[in-house]
Amino acid sequence: MAESTRDTPDTPEHGLKLHGRLDQSEHFWRDHYQWLFEQGYELRSRYRPSWKPSWKGTKKPWDECTDGLYPLHNSAIDAQRRSDGELLMLKRTKKSLFPHETEIGLFFSTEPISGDPRNHCIPIYEILQVPDDDEIQIVVMPMLRVHDDPRFDTIGEAVEFFRQMFEGLQFMHSHNVAHRDVTFFNVMMDARELYIDRYHPCRPWRKLDLSANARHYTRTQKPVKYYLTDFGLSRKYKAEERPPQEPIIRGADKSAPEYKTTDACDPFPTDVYLLGNLIRENFTEVQLSPSETKRLGFQFMKPLVADMTHDDPSKRPTMDEVVERFETIRKGLSSSKLRARVVKAKDSPIAGFFRALSYWHRRVDFTVHGTPSIPTPAKPCSVL
Incomplete structure (x- = not known):
């Protein structure tokens, strides 16, 4: 088991002002409480x-x-799903703003595509049409958490994260779907097996009843599956329509060079850039602000990430090429490298010392018992 990575609450600014009273954005959920209850969700x-x-x-x-x-x-x-108590996420979406979101989500949640192990699109359990507004739908999905919380324990855990995300985006592209918003908070993980305690959705570092920090294993002990989420900006094409030229739509990451030089672009190379930039910003070489900490030990990813984030979209590799090159990189990493601890540059000496002690205890145990240095993916979320 690893230590919790969060100690203090991150209360939204509006929460501090309202002191627990309902925010205006929550009135929709209050007004539809009984209807959702009748649909099986509390x-x-x-x-x-x-x-x-x-x-x-x-x-x-x-x-x-x-x-x-x-x-x-x-x-x-x-x-909470009333039938079994499972914690889920309900997302409100507006058809006129995001006309393709539910269509693409359901496409990847339908057999045989949903059962393909390369599929890393968040599964959709159900689409609910709000009875008093034809514009609004409720998307019912599994409860996921951000991909890097808790922190990665070993290089091998991060390598598996890279592999799954490369595979997931490759899978989307192979079905002629461009995500168009591959950013930090749209890359999530299914952490049900990872956590010993059920965690609270609004304070995921705390137990469900907020009584203490939620205990968890490392990904090596309990491997996880990662998912691409949020298809609000995604588009699906016919094979003969590729490469498309689409008007620029900026998601959370607005740094792609083509966003500044043209009014339209092929979104598939932009997807490659966005995923490469996510890795660059969080694992390889970007100078971070004083409040952020940079992970060390991922120099082996720099050449591939540099090509993925090339200023010229035509010179970026396709996701097929990314997957092929990454497999060569992965096979070239030694077991000792993969088992190495992920260290952050600004870790405090005291915290770093105790993390190192628990890490070496786990490493000896993993070595003795032959635990794989790259975790095997966990059983995926099923589509009901």
């Missing part, structure tokens, strides 16, 4: 029309109560 108690804050009349702070916490995203919320 929201937290704060969205019940008759809700009374549990901290009222007590000395307990509102932000230490499960019904006081704000969702992490305005358009998405956690819910």
Whole structure:
């Protein structure tokens, strides 16, 4: 088991102002609480029309109560499936703004494509049409968490992350779908097996009841599967339409060179850039701000990442070429390199010392028991 990576809450600014009261963006969920309940999904108690804050009349702070916490995203919320208690994510989407989101999500969630192990698109369990607004749909999905929390323990764990993401984007491209928004928070993981304790969706470093930090294993102990999410900007083409020339639509990462030099581009090379830039910003060579910490030990990825982020889109490799080159890189890494600890440049000496102690204990155990240095992917989220 590894230590928790988060110690302090990240309360949204609006939460501090409202002190636990419902934000305007939450009124939709309150107004549809009963309808969602009838569809088989139960929201937290704060969205019940008759809700009374549990901290009222007590000395307990509102932000230490499960019904006081704000969702992490305005358009998405956690819910419990009534049939089995599984925690899920409900996402509100507007057809006129994102006309292709549910179509593409369902395409990758339908057999035989959904059962392909190369498929790393978040599975969609159900699409709910809101009864009082033809424009709004609710997408029901598994509860995922950001791909790098908890932190990567070994180089081999990160190598498996790279492999799965290269494979996932290659799979999308092989079906003529461009993602168009491959950014940090759209790359998630299924952490159900990774965590010993169920964690709270709004404070994922805490237990579901907020009583303590949620305990977890390392990815080597409990391998995970990573997913590409959010198809709001994605587009699907016919094979004969490639390469397409699409008007520029900027997602969260607006740094692609073609965004600054043209009004239209082929989104497939831009996808390659976006995934390469994600790795560059978080693993290889970007100068980070004083508040951020850079991971060390990933120099072996620099040549491939440099080609993926080439200023000229025509000179970037395709995802087929990326996968092929990465496989050569992966096979060239020694077992000792793969088992090496992921160190951050700004880790404090004291924290680094204790992390190193627990790491070496795990490493000896893994070596003795022959645990693979590159984790085998976990069982994927099923499509209901």
